[in-house]
Amino acid sequence: xxxxxxxxxxxxxxxxLSAEKPPQSSDQWREFLDRVSKAYNDYDEDxxxxxxxxxVSAQExxxxxxKINLLVDQLQCNQGVLSNLIHDRPIEKIMGDLVVDVESRxxxxxxxxxxxxxxxxxxxxxxxxSLPASITEMxxxxxxxxxxxxxxxxxxxxIVVSVVTEGVxxxxxxxxxxxxxxCHAFPVLxxxxxxxxxxALYASDRLPLRVEESELMSSLSQVVQMTFSFLEIKEALNxxxxxxxARSKLQTLGELAGGVAHxxxxxxxxxxxxxxxxxxxxxxxxxxxxxxxxxxxxxxxxVHRVAKIVNTLRTFSRDGxxxxxxxxxxxxxxxxxxxxxxxxxxxxxxxxxMSEADAESVVLCRPIEIVQVVINLLNNAYYAVxxxxxxxxxxxxxxxxxxxxxxxxxxxxxIDEAVVKQLFQPFVTTxxxxxxxxxxxxxxxxxxxxHEGQLFYNAKNPNTQFVMQLxxxxxxxx
Amino acid sequence: MDVNGLQILVVDDEAEIRQLLQMQLKRKGFIVDTAEGxxxxxxxMDKKIYDLVICDFRMPDGTALEVFQGLRGKTRFILVSGYxxxxxxxxxxxxIQEILVxxxxxDKLIERVQATLIN
Numbered sequence: 001x002x003x004x005x006x007x008x009x010x011x012x013x014x015x016x017l018s019a020e021k022p023p024q025s026s027d028q029w030r031e032f033l034d035r036v037s038k039a040y041n042d043y044d045e046d047x048x049x050x051x052x053x054x055x056v057s058a059q060e061x062x063x064x065x066x067k068i069n070l071l072v073d074q075l076q077c078n079q080g081v082l083s084n085l086i087h088d089r090p091i092e093k094i095m096g097d098l099v100v101d102v103e104s105r106x107x108x109x110x111x112x113x114x115x116x117x118x119x120x121x122x123x124x125x126x127x128x129x130s131l132p133a134s135i136t137e138m139x140x141x142x143x144x145x146x147x148x149x150x151x152x153x154x155x156x157x158x159i160v161v162s163v164v165t166e167g168v169x170x171x172x173x174x175x176x177x178x179x180x181x182x183c184h185a186f187p188v189l190x191x192x193x194x195x196x197x198x199x200a201l202y203a204s205d206r207l208p209l210r211v212e213e214s215e216l217m218s219s220l221s222q223v224v225q226m227t228f229s230f231l232e233i234k235e236a237l238n239x240x241x242x243x244x245x246a247r248s249k250l251q252t253l254g255e256l257a258g259g260v261a262h263x264x265x266x267x268x269x270x271x272x273x274x275x276x277x278x279x280x281x282x283x284x285x286x287x288x289x290x291x292x293x294x295x296x297x298x299x300x301x302x303v304h305r306v307a308k309i310v311n312t313l314r315t316f317s318r319d320g321x322x323x324x325x326x327x328x329x330x331x332x333x334x335x336x337x338x339x340x341x342x343x344x345x346x347x348x349x350x351x352x353x354m355s356e357a358d359a360e361s362v363v364l365c366r367p368i369e370i371v372q373v374v375i376n377l378l379n380n381a382y383y384a385v386x387x388x389x390x391x392x393x394x395x396x397x398x399x400x401x402x403x404x405x406x407x408x409x410x411x412x413x414x415i416d417e418a419v420v421k422q423l424f425q426p427f428v429t430t431x432x433x434x435x436x437x438x439x440x441x442x443x444x445x446x447x448x449x450x451h452e453g454q455l456f457y458n459a460k461n462p463n464t465q466f467v468m469q470l471x472x473x474x475x476x477x478x
Numbered sequence: 479m480d481v482n483g484l485q486i487l488v489v490d491d492e493a494e495i496r497q498l499l500q501m502q503l504k505r506k507g508f509i510v511d512t513a514e515g516x517x518x519x520x521x522x523m524d525k526k527i528y529d530l531v532i533c534d535f536r537m538p539d540g541t542a543l544e545v546f547q548g549l550r551g552k553t554r555f556i557l558v559s560g561y562x563x564x565x566x567x568x569x570x571x572x573x574i575q576e577i578l579v580x581x582x583x584x585d586k587l588i589e590r591v592q593a594t595l596i597n
Contacts, residue, residue, distance in 0.1 A: 262536075262560035266492060268581035269560070273498035276584040280505065298494060349540075 011035050066212075070219040077101050077223045091115075091231060096127035098227070102199075102220055103130055106213055109184075109201040112139060113224065114151055116195050123151055123198060131202065135178055148174060151198040154185035158195055160214070161185045164206045181206040184214075188221045188228070196228045245321060248443045252376055253317055256340050263309050263339070267302035274299050312339045316375075320368025325451075327473050328367045330397060330404060331359035336367070337374035338395075341382075348386055354397035363404055363470045365451050370470070373444040373455065374406060377466050380440065381410035384464060388412075403453070403469040412464040415457065423457055444468075481507045484595060485526065488512045489519040489545055490534040490558075499532065502584045503591070516540025520548040528553050530595060532587075535559040546574055554594045558582070 004012070012018055015031060023029040080101050084094040099111040112128030125140040138144060146152040148171045150161040162184045165172040175183070180202050188197040199221055201209070209217075274295050281287050316336070334354060363370075378393065385391035388411065396407040415423070424445045441455075448455040453470040486508045488499045496512040503510045511526070513519035515537045523531070523545075531553055533542045542557050549555060556576040557569065566577055576594055578587060 265560040265580040266495070269558075270492070270494045270498065272581045272583055273495070273502070276502065277498065280502075302494075 066215075070216060073105055073216060074219050074223055077220055078226070081223060081227050085227070085230060085234075092127050094227060094231075095224075096129040098223065099127055100129055102217075105216060106201065108205065108207055109203050109213075112136070112200045112202065114139075114198045114200070115228070116155055116197060121155070123149075123155060126197075132179070135180070135202070138178060147171075150183045150185040151200050154187045154198050154200075155195050158187050158189065158193075160187070160217075162209055164208055166206060179204055182208065184209045184217075186217050186221050188224045190225055190229060197224050199224055242321070245443055246319070248440055249317070249319075249372065252372060252379065252440070253313075256313070256316075256375065256379075260309060260313055260340065264306050267305045270302050271299055309339060312336055316340060316368060316371060318368060320366050320372075323366040323368065325364045325366060327362045327364055328370075329359070330354075330361050330363060333363075333365075333367060333370050333374065334359070334395070334397060334406075336371045337378065340371075341375045341378045348382055349390075349392040351392065351394045352396075353394065358397050358399055358404070361399065361404055362473045364473045365470060369447045370451070373447050373468060374408070376440045376444050377406075377408035377468070380466075381408050381412075381464070384412050385410045399472065400469065402472055404472045406468045406470075407458070407465055408468075409461060409463050409465040413462065414459065414464050420457055420459065424455075481592070481595075483509065484529045485509050485511070486591070487519060487522055487528045487531045489514075489516070489531060489537070489542075491515055491537040492534075495534070498584075499587075502588065506588055508591075516542075516544045519545045523548050523550060523553070527551050530554045530556065530591060532556045532558060532591070542574070543572065546572070554597075556590060556594060558587075 015023075015028065015035075017023060017028070017032065023032055077098060080097055081094055084097055095113040099113060102111050103109060110128070110130040112131060113126045114123040115126050116122070117124055122142075125136070125142075128136050128139065131139075144152075150163045154161040162182070163171075163175070164182045165175045165180070175181075182203045182205065183200060185198055185200045187195045188199055190196050199217065201213075201217070277295060278292070281292075331354075334352070338352070374395075378395065381393045385393065390411065392411045394407075394409045396405075396409065398405050398407070424441050445455045448468055448470070451470055453468065455466065455468045458465040458467050484507075486503055488496055488503070488510060489512070490496050490499070491514055493514070496514065500510045500512055511522055511528075513522050517539050519531070519533070522528075527550060529552075531545065531549065533545050533555065535542045535557060542559075546555055546557075554576070555574060556578060557574050558578045558580060560580045569577060576590065578590060
């Protein structure tokens with residue numbers, strides 16, 4: 001008895017049966033068989049359900065695996081794009097690499113990417129590095145009639161358009177002449193549903209697109225879309241950056257206006273004086289040619305003085321951010337900065353410390369930008385102390401190893417520690433609303449860094465001191 | 479007005495401006511001294527009592543404010559400024575009443591000199 005299944009044992013006990021007491025009547029035997037049959041039926045049903053759920057799970061696993069594979073492809077392609085984006089490569093190179101990456105995941109297709117020119121409804125060939133030159137030239141020249149072009153149709157209808165050149169038609173013979181047997185064009189849509197690009201696959205054979213390939217392509221077109229939106233954001237940031245530099249420059253120019261007025265008004269006053277002298281001489285009928293010629297020379301030199309100031313100002317107001325680096329004597333930089341800013345220091349004592357040797361040293365720079373930084377520091381210094389007793393501003397030029405240092409110090413007693421921490425962040429200003437954009441120091445620092453130099457606040461100085469450093473070029477400029 | 483014997487000190491760091499002012503004022507009959515900076519102006523004012531000081535705002539060794547503080551007796555003061563960060567109100571509050579802005583014609587300057595001396 002003990003080796004019987006527990007449930008079977010219970011059933012047999014209910015029926016009063018055992019190995020020692022077999023069924024006596026056919027009824028008893030029938031009842032026994034019914035119970036055995038039911039047990040088999042239950043077992044069958046359970047097995048069926050179990051197998052079925054195994055099948056379903058296996059399919060689900062397969063689907064998941066497939067999706068994961070697609071994601072892996074997408075991630076790998078993304079990685080390539082990101083590395084290119086980080087290195088600031090041009091869009092043609094980014095897309096070209098992406099095409100090659102995609103081709104390695106497909107069988108027998110060569111890819112090409114076109115961007116859609118916003119508002120024009122036109123395609124611009126960006127990259128197709130594996131296609132033969134004869135085809136890329138054709139695609140880049142825009143000679144393919146839109147009606148024959150699957151890419152164009154994909155752009156207009158926002159659907160995948162496949163052309164396999166079967167049968168004889170004008171269209172197909174053109175494709176064959178180009179050596180193309182099949183073309184499958186995938187539109188790339190942005191979040192708003194606007195077509196931003198078309199990704200096309202070409203094959204020399206009449207190669208239809210398999211379902212997996214189609215799936216892979218729709219997954220990868222997300223990479224293209226991401227790349228495009230990233231590039232768009234980057235461009236917008238660039239524009240904003242340029243605009244903020246321009247704004248800060250306008251601010252500096254505004255601050256300079258007073259000093260420039262002062263510098264121009266002195267020679268104008270002298271010119272006015274000579275005019276009055278000549279007028280008086282005419283009235284007195286005492287025109288001495290020798291004296292007149294001396295006066296003319298003096299007047300001319302004052303006119304030149306005004307012209308020089310105006311020219312410096314004009315040079316400075318020009319956008320110099322794209323100028324090439326050039327060797328410039330330090331003296332020239334400092335003089336240009338002084339020309340534009342020093343003379344406004346009405347109540348502030350101003351002093352320049354620069355040895356002849358240091359003045360002659362040469363730095364590689366975009367002079368307009370460096371002058372902007374010097375002026376900016378001088379303006380800040382002046383603004384900080386202008387209403388104080390015995391105020392002074394000092395500009396010191398000196399060599400520090402292989403670097404040239406320009407130190408701008410004012411009679412103030414340093415900057416509050418809390419402010420120091422955010423000194424070089426954009427839009428931080430202690431000036432009242434309307435007087436400062438808070439961009440001066442952040443842009444100055446960026447300018448210095450683009451020159452492989454530095455700009456920092458020197459907390460060790462008992463007064464308020466900013467230091468700019470530039471690498472020195474050792475030869476003297478021509 | 480009779481200007482004979484009236485003493486004027488012209489203070490400006492630009493030699494040409496000093497010369498021109500001196501020349502024009504002498505033509506009108508004033509006795510004119512010049513100084514090229516705040517320190518020498520104060521020195522000269524210590525030695526002699528002027529009727530009027532015509533002074534530029536900013537000079538390498540100081541400003542018109544220092545010259546103004548060194549005035550003695552009834553000496554009048556005219557500030558001739560190219561451009562000042564200080565507004566007129568502030569200058570008035572410091573006691574400087576007469577302010578001319580460069581470039582001013584010499585006729586106007588002489589007019590103002592005479593008006594100031596009559597006051």
